[in-house]
Amino acid sequence: DTGVSQNPRHKITKRGQNVTFRCDPISEHNRLYWYRQTLGQGPEFLTYFQNEAQLEKSRLLSDRFSAERPKGSFSTLEIQRTEQGDSAMYLCASSFEQGVDNQPQHFGDGTRLSIL
Amino acid sequence: GQQVMQIPQYQHVQEGEDFTTYCNSSTTLSNIQWYKQRPGGHPVFLIQLVKSGEVKKQKRLTFQFGEAKKNSSLHITATQTTDVGTYFCAGTNTNAGKSTFGDGTTLTVKP
Secondary structure (H helix, E strand, O other): OOOOEEEOOEEEEOOOOOEEEEEEOOOOOOEEEEEEEOOOOOOEEEEEEEOOEEEEEOOOOOOOEEEEOOOOOOEEEEEOOOOHHHOEEEEEEEEOOOOOOOOOOEEOOOEEEEEO | OOOEEEEOOEEEEEOOOOEEEEEEEOOOOOEEEEEEEOOOOOOEEEEEEOOOOOEEEEOOEEEEEOOOOOEEEEEEOOOOHHHOEEEEEEEEOOOOOOOEEOOOEEEEEEO
């Protein structure tokens, strides 16, 4: 069990460019979450998957954001036409859900996005 | 939508003093989780509370879930420098659904 892995660790790009982040969850985990975190705030929910199905997407998320988990394993988060306000830490978390209670989420180290 | 609020935002204590952070939800929760995030690190799961009025202890940490399942607290007895970090609560109001995180309480401990 190597934990949740996120790549890249840092991404610096110019405004208007597209960026893609990757998350590799803990292998037996069926649920995968994406969050965004800015300084002084808690993780803000973006979307989550149960296996390959995207079950919920935050209403705060614009259509520039898209996430996929094609085979129910790794996931990608893409931001198109990046804006200054997209600068943040993007966190991925995974868990193994098998009942009605939420299970602990295991977080990766995040991808820090800086928009110039 | 659901809102989760934490107070205080910051707490500075002398080593050995106690510390408490409070979490309040705008809606009734099915469960609440607590996480700790060290400076430069990612959130790490501490505990989950599910039952109304539940109290759980982990060494010097005591977690409580309110009777109405709308509030929770984390109390640390005799803080140590290793306790520094930001403590987040995360509430879920639908079973097996997404969690809403509070903005955390950042604890600093002066040796």
